[in-house]
Amino acid sequence: MNSIRTQVLGFIAVILLILLVVLNVYPLVSARDLVFTEKENAMSAQASVISSSLSGLDRLTSGGVREVLSFLEVSGYDRIVVASEEGRVIYDDGGAAGVMAKDPDIMTALGGKTVFRSSFKGDAFRSACVMPISRQGVITGALYISEEDTERAGIILNVQSRIRVISGIVAILAIAVALFFVLNLTDRIKILVDSMRTVAGGDYAHRLKMRGKDEIAELGDEFNKLTERLDETEKQRRRFVSDASHELKTPLASIRLLSDSVLQNENIEPAVMREFVSDIGHEAERLQRTTEELLDLSRLDDDIQVMPEPVDVKQVALDAYALAKPLADDKDIRIKLDLQDGCVVMATANDMYHIIFNLLENAVKYNNPGGSVDLIIENKGDTVEITVADTGIGIPEEDRLNVFTRFYRVDKARSRASGGTGLGLSIVHDAVHVHGGTITIGANKPQGSIFIVSFPAARQEDTGI
Ligand SMILES: Nc1ncnc2c1ncn2[C@@H]1O[C@H](COP(=O)(O)OP(=O)(O)OP(=O)(O)O)[C@@H](O)[C@H]1O
Ligand SMILES: [Mg+2]
Numbered sequence: 001m002n003s004i005r006t007q008v009l010g011f012i013a014v015i016l017l018i019l020l021v022v023l024n025v026y027p028l029v030s031a032r033d034l035v036f037t038e039k040e041n042a043m044s045a046q047a048s049v050i051s052s053s054l055s056g057l058d059r060l061t062s063g064g065v066r067e068v069l070s071f072l073e074v075s076g077y078d079r080i081v082v083a084s085e086e087g088r089v090i091y092d093d094g095g096a097a098g099v100m101a102k103d104p105d106i107m108t109a110l111g112g113k114t115v116f117r118s119s120f121k122g123d124a125f126r127s128a129c130v131m132p133i134s135r136q137g138v139i140t141g142a143l144y145i146s147e148e149d150t151e152r153a154g155i156i157l158n159v160q161s162r163i164r165v166i167s168g169i170v171a172i173l174a175i176a177v178a179l180f181f182v183l184n185l186t187d188r189i190k191i192l193v194d195s196m197r198t199v200a201g202g203d204y205a206h207r208l209k210m211r212g213k214d215e216i217a218e219l220g221d222e223f224n225k226l227t228e229r230l231d232e233t234e235k236q237r238r239r240f241v242s243d244a245s246h247e248l249k250t251p252l253a254s255i256r257l258l259s260d261s262v263l264q265n266e267n268i269e270p271a272v273m274r275e276f277v278s279d280i281g282h283e284a285e286r287l288q289r290t291t292e293e294l295l296d297l298s299r300l301d302d303d304i305q306v307m308p309e310p311v312d313v314k315q316v317a318l319d320a321y322a323l324a325k326p327l328a329d330d331k332d333i334r335i336k337l338d339l340q341d342g343c344v345v346m347a348t349a350n351d352m353y354h355i356i357f358n359l360l361e362n363a364v365k366y367n368n369p370g371g372s373v374d375l376i377i378e379n380k381g382d383t384v385e386i387t388v389a390d391t392g393i394g395i396p397e398e399d400r401l402n403v404f405t406r407f408y409r410v411d412k413a414r415s416r417a418s419g420g421t422g423l424g425l426s427i428v429h430d431a432v433h434v435h436g437g438t439i440t441i442g443a444n445k446p447q448g449s450i451f452i453v454s455f456p457a458a459r460q461e462d463t464g465i
Contacts, residue, residue, distance in 0.1 A: 005186045012178045020167045028160055035125055035152050036118045043129040043145060044116060050074060051143045055135045060084055065091040081144040082133070085110060090141065101142075105130040109142035123157065125149040188216050195223065204231035243407040247290050247421050251283040258283070286421075293423040296354065297406070300430040308346040308435060310458050313356075313377050313384055314339040316349055320357040321375065328364045328373065335360070338376045343384040345455040346462055347435040355431050358424040359388040359451050365420065367392035367448070384457050389450040400441045404429040428453075 053072060057064045065082045074080065082091040083101040087110060090097060101107075105115040109130040118127035128146035132139045188210065195208040204227060210220030258280045262268060268276075317339055328335050345352075356375070363373040371391040378385050395403060399410045409422040432439045437455040444450040 003186065004189065005182050008182045008185075009175075009178060012174070016171055016174055020171060024160070024163055024167060027163065028156060031156050031159070032120050035120075035149075035156070036127075039118050039125065039127045039147070039149070040116045040129075043127060043147065044114065044131075046074070047114075047129045047131040047143055047145055050080075050145070051131045051133045054082065054133045054143060055140065060090050060133070060141045062091045062097055076147065077145045078148050079144070079146045081106070083110070083142045083144070085140050101144075103130070103144065106142045106144055109144075110139060112139060120153060120156075123150060124153045185216070188212070192216070192220060192223065195220075199227050199230070204234050240406055244290075244294060247407065248287065251286045251290075254283045255280050290421045290423070293421060293427060296427050297423065297430065300351075300427065300434055306348050306350075308348060310344050310462060311347045311349050311352050313343040313345060313352060313386065313455075314341060316352045317356050317375060317377055317386070320353055320360055323357060324360040324364060327361065331364060331367065332369045333364050333367050334372045335364075336372060336374050338374065338378075340378045343377050343379045344458045345384050345435070345437075346458045347431075347437075347455065351431040351435060355428050355453060356386060356388075358428045359386075359453075362424060363388050363390035363392065363449070363451075366390070371448070379457060380454075382457055383454045386453040386455075387450065389444045389448065391444065391448040394443060394447055395441060395449050397443075403441070404439075 050068070050072060053068045054060065054065065057068065060082060069080065079094040080091070081089060081093075081095075081101065081103075083106050084090050087101050087106065089095070089099050089101050105117070105128070108115050109132045112132050112134075114132070115130045116127070117129075118125060120126075126146070126148050128144065130142060130144045133141040133143055191210065192208065195206060198206045206227065207224050208220045208227075210217045258276050262273060262276050317337070321335060321337060325335060360373065360375060367373065367390050373391075374387065374389040376385075376387040376389075378387075393411075395410055399408075402408045403410065403425050406426045407422040408425075409420060429439060432453055432455075435455060437453055439451065439453045442450045442452070
């Protein structure tokens with residue numbers, strides 16, 4: 001794996017290298033160029049003075065040249081050569097006169113051009129200036145002066161070695177600091193990765209402790225929040241599965257018990273037999289209802305939702321009423337309707353039916369004989385409100401938030417006796433929220449409960465009416 005550590009360190013090393021090379025080369029090159037220019041100026045000036053003095057001589061002779069040089073007090077040069085117009089050496093303070101000059105620069109100077117050369121090699125600046133000597137516009141010879149400067153070269157070499165030492169120290173420091181930061185960073189990333197592995201392995205209770213206040217610490221916080229949610233979801237899932245299996249197990253156990261009794265009892269009376277079989281039927285019905293409710297819930301949990309359509313709430317309310325009425329009649333309970341026309345919301349008729357029927361069924365189921373239920377549908381402009389109010393046993397305040405939880409029943413015994421699984425209101429809650437509505441529970445006066453569901457009213461462009 002190409003770790004961040006190597007990548008970052010490699011990057012820093014490359015940058016550092018470039019920086020140090022520039023730092024080592026640039027000042028020296030500029031200093032050298034500066035010395036070259038200075039030398040050129042100084043030597044050209046000197047050469048012109050000598051050459052114009054020499055041009056005063058009628059004839060270039062070794063003695064004449066020497067005289068002029070001593071008159072001008074020329075010193076500090078390594079070598080001074082004067083050549084005649086045909087290139088013969090007339091004066092050479094470092095060699096023999098009379099030979100032909102071999103230096104091509106002297107030939108160039110005899111052609112009328114001044115040449116200056118300077119180089120920095122080893123430990124000295126070696127510079128040479130070659131200039132024509134002319135008398136009344138006619139070239140009569142060439143002057144060559146050269147110089148070797150070790151003093152300036154020494155200064156430059158000294159600076160160079162100091163820069164090298166400083167660069168070395170800077171490089172070591174920079175690498176050390178970078179290493180510290182990178183190691184710290186990768187250590188913390190490793191902690192994060194380890195935590196992720198732990199959580200991925202199923203330990204949802206694991207929490208990450210990250211020092212600092214930077215982005216990595218923020219990442220750690222977000223990771224903890226995520227794990228917490230995962231933990232919660234996982235707990236909910238477990239609870240749901242155990243509740244659901246319990247709800248399915250109980251009626252199945254009853255069915256087994258009842259059927260065993262029928263089988264073991266050979267001389268069972270037809271009336272008793274009928275009763276047992278009818279009980280088995282009831283339990284089977286309960287199972288069927290529970291499984292249907294679970295399927296409804298899982299459908300509502302799914303992200304894929306049926307496209308909402310304009311639903312006339314009054315129409316659905318009438319359908320639900322038709323089914324709830326026999327239950328109400330059985331318990332001598334009156335359902336009073338107050339249904340406004342033109343209450344249209346964007347939902348599905350099926351979900352709307354579940355909402356109204358479950359609320360009506362509860363209002364009947366948890367009512368007292370002789371009680372009543374009000375079903376009101378009204379258009380409040382921006383919203384459509386569905387109110388189901390009963391005169392029943394009511395829901396204690398502390399239970400009101402919980403009744404929407406799956407399998408939650410206020411009075412287990414009573415709810416089970418009336419065939420309840422505690423899923424009805426969860427379905428109502430999910431269906432309401434899927435279609436952008438809200439639901440509230442309150443106490444009815446003088447007694448009972450009141451459920452108010454509110455949906456945004458469908459806009460005209462949605463309904464197409
Ligand atoms: N109108 C009401 N008056 C009093 N208590 C109610 C009312 N509606 C619901 N409850 C309480 O809330 C609980 C949850 O209701 P919910 O409809 O979810 O389940 P259920 O009626 O027990 O079963 P089912 O899944 O068959 O509807 C009920 O068990 C009951 O205790
Ligand atoms: Mg119910």
